[in-house]
Amino acid sequence: MYNKVVRVDAIKISLKEVSSLLLKTGSLAQWQLTHANTQLTREHTFKTFEQTWGFLTQVSMRAHLLGHHPTITTSYNKVKIDLTTHDIISEADKQSSAISDIDIKFAKRIEKYLELYSSK
Numbered sequence: 068m069y070n071k072v073v074r075v076d077a078i079k080i081s082l083k084e085v086s087s088l089l090l091k092t093g094s095l096a097q098w099q100l101t102h103a104n105t106q107l108t109r110e111h112t113f114k115t116f117e118q119t120w121g122f123l124t125q126v127s128m129r130a131h132l133l134g135h136h137p138t139i140t141t142s143y144n145k146v147k148i149d150l151t152t153h154d155i156i157s158e159a160d161k162q163s164s165a166i167s168d169i170d171i172k173f174a175k176r177i178e179k180y181l182e183l184y185s186s187k
């Protein structure tokens with residue numbers, strides 16, 4: 068069981084590394100780089116409303132565990148998830164967010180959850 072909460076610093080991931088994960092052969096092939104390459108976005112359509120909220124419940128519980136909270140947009144059986152790390156100031160243009168190791172870790176976990184649901 069988890070009996071301690073440890074705060075870890077997010078580590079910025081290079082655009083090159085992120086892009087390699089998004090390739091057709093990459094583990095995040097279904098994700099997109101958005102918002103001027105500061106966010107990872109995944110869209111999915113579920114067969115039913117119940118499946119949608121079963122999935123979102125898993126995501127919300129994991130977000131709470133990680134202390135890392137995606138922006139979630141949902142309508143009936145459609146879900147859009149945006150992941151970014153606000154705690155990193157991107158050197159490029161001092162944007163308020165960038166993609167970190169925690170976003171990659173969470174995105175991979177989300178792919179595992181999605182394997183449990185057949186899409187529409």
Ligand SMILES: C[C@H](O)[C@H](O)[C@H]1CNC2=NC(N)=NC(=O)C2=N1
Pocket residue numbers: 134135136137138150151152153154155
């Ligand atoms: C202090 C707090 O844990 C941090 O600000 C967390 C909160 N949740 C977060 N969620 C996301 N998506 N990005 C963050 O950088 C982030 N930071």
